[in-house]
Amino acid sequence: MNGPIRRISLVVVALVVVLLGWSTYVQVFQMAGTATANRHGDLRTDTRNERVLLDEYARQRGSILAGGQVMAQSVPTEDRYKYLRTYPTDMATAYAPLTGYYSMVYSSGGIEHAEDAILNGSDDRLFGRRMIDLFSGRDPRGGNVVTTINPTLQRVAYERLSSACGSAGPCHGAAVAIEPQTGKILALVSTPSYDPGRLSSHDLKSVRGAWEELNDDPNKPMDNRATSWTYPGIDVQGDHDRGGTVPGKGRRPGHTAHGRQTDHPARGGGTTLSNYAGMTCPSSSGGTVSLLQAFQYSCNTAFVDLATTKMQDGGEAIKQMANNFGVNSTPDPIPLPVAQSVTGSMQYPAEVGQSAIGQLDVALTPLQNAVIAATLANGGIRMQPYLVDSYQSPDLSTFGVTAPKRAGQAISPAVAAQMRELMLASERNTKGSGGGVSIASKTGTAEHSQAQKGGEAPHAWYIGYGPANDPKVAVAVIIENGGNQGEAATGGSLAAPIGRAVINAAVNGQGN
Numbered sequence: 096m097n098g099p100i101r102r103i104s105l106v107v108v109a110l111v112v113v114l115l116g117w118s119t120y121v122q123v124f125q126m127a128g129t130a131t132a133n134r135h136g137d138l139r140t141d142t143r144n145e146r147v148l149l150d151e152y153a154r155q156r157g158s159i160l161a162g163g164q165v166m167a168q169s170v171p172t173e174d175r176y177k178y179l180r181t182y183p184t185d186m187a188t189a190y191a192p193l194t195g196y197y198s199m200v201y202s203s204g205g206i207e208h209a210e211d212a213i214l215n216g217s218d219d220r221l222f223g224r225r226m227i228d229l230f231s232g233r234d235p236r237g238g239n240v241v242t243t244i245n246p247t248l249q250r251v252a253y254e255r256l257s258s259a260c261g262s263a264g265p266c267h268g269a270a271v272a273i274e275p276q277t278g279k280i281l282a283l284v285s286t287p288s289y290d291p292g293r294l295s296s297h298d299l300k301s302v303r304g305a306w307e308e309l310n311d312d313p314n315k316p317m318d319n320r321a322t323s324w325t326y327p328g329i330d331v332q333g334d335h336d337r338g339g340t341v342p343g344k345g346r347r348p349g350h351t352a353h354g355r356q357t358d359h360p361a362r363g364g365g366t367t368l369s370n371y372a373g374m375t376c377p378s379s380s381g382g383t384v385s386l387l388q389a390f391q392y393s394c395n396t397a398f399v400d401l402a403t404t405k406m407q408d409g410g411e412a413i414k415q416m417a418n419n420f421g422v423n424s425t426p427d428p429i430p431l432p433v434a435q436s437v438t439g440s441m442q443y444p445a446e447v448g449q450s451a452i453g454q455l456d457v458a459l460t461p462l463q464n465a466v467i468a469a470t471l472a473n474g475g476i477r478m479q480p481y482l483v484d485s486y487q488s489p490d491l492s493t494f495g496v497t498a499p500k501r502a503g504q505a506i507s508p509a510v511a512a513q514m515r516e517l518m519l520a521s522e523r524n525t526k527g528s529g530g531g532v533s534i535a536s537k538t539g540t541a542e543h544s545q546a547q548k549g550g551e552a553p554h555a556w557y558i559g560y561g562p563a564n565d566p567k568v569a570v571a572v573i574i575e576n577g578g579n580q581g582e583a584a585t586g587g588s589l590a591a592p593i594g595r596a597v598i599n600a601a602v603n604g605q606g607n
Contacts, residue, residue, distance in 0.1 A: 552577030
């Protein structure tokens, strides 16, 4: 072979090697994606890649289920894409914060994203089923995700949150219900919500329009407030003698944080903390009340005094108790990601006083407050919350059942029993009705801006569990910015009826 032919041959061989290398890269990495970080590579998620879309929609995606009811499923169609992802018309918006969406254009969110490998059939645990489908000539199918959600509780919580604010439309808020003994999440609602079916359409133009509308909506309907938003919280403490007395006067001067210069009145200098409407705590005598009365009437002044003068190193004590309940720790996914709840630094007395009543830097997700309620209901034992009960292969056989996981002993059974008595008194004070169910609860009205200076009205909180002596469910409810009651809103008047309705539905199967 002469020189020129040899050189041309080498060039051709080099080009073939480059071509094979590039082809391998595209197919293995860009098309298949990585198994750990993102199961879909760049080309696989590119909506211009028609072949990938045809392949993905040629397979029947698994369903998301709750109590035997369908939350999401794929149904056959007559168009070029063989299957359409659908959500139940009567409950699509109620389930949306859980299911998320599955879109040709915008990938997926919620459980659709977190459990994508199960739903699309690529999970290693479905390898055997894939082989059976391959050799039998059957179209490959995905597995089902069976959630812990109780459809009745989900419906009750969603309908109550949607209607509690009257003509103002759905309340901005969230509700979570947990089974105390296991950590199963029985309801997880966020309002306002959206219809994920608008994003699963095969009409890509309408999907893009819906996406832009939902993302531009200032009400943030696609956000899951129950797991990803944090709010000023409710402080729950119980290791004090119920017969002791604490200040109950209407206003208590704040404590000065010496050695620190700041213009923030809650952190340095002096600040004034007051009870609701600036009044003296009901049932006070000589300027003091018992701890039972302070808890029953939500007397801020009493708990500020406990934290700043009667508790040794109150800031550290509060943080340690919060840590016991899971606050200040990075939460495990449920499998949805969960924002971290925090207490703040509490380095100075003024910070301790504010934090003792759930203000300043204290920020909790509704899920975290539900965990606190569930822990109190469970004799002080904190269980890890979870949303997926099990998985089903395409032949409906069950695998991957979630076992309840104990996360720790937050408080002693004796303290939990004390807390039950305090919370029973608090429930009586709100003059509510549990529909015949004995409920232990705590309300909260959380300030988060200077409303009297043009800011927003306070958030309304309610946490509780029932029946008090044999708890079946624990709940947390929040309604943002006073709902339709504005500055007059309280946790007892706005959030409590929703929480009671969920507890009653769990115990009696009713929503009244």
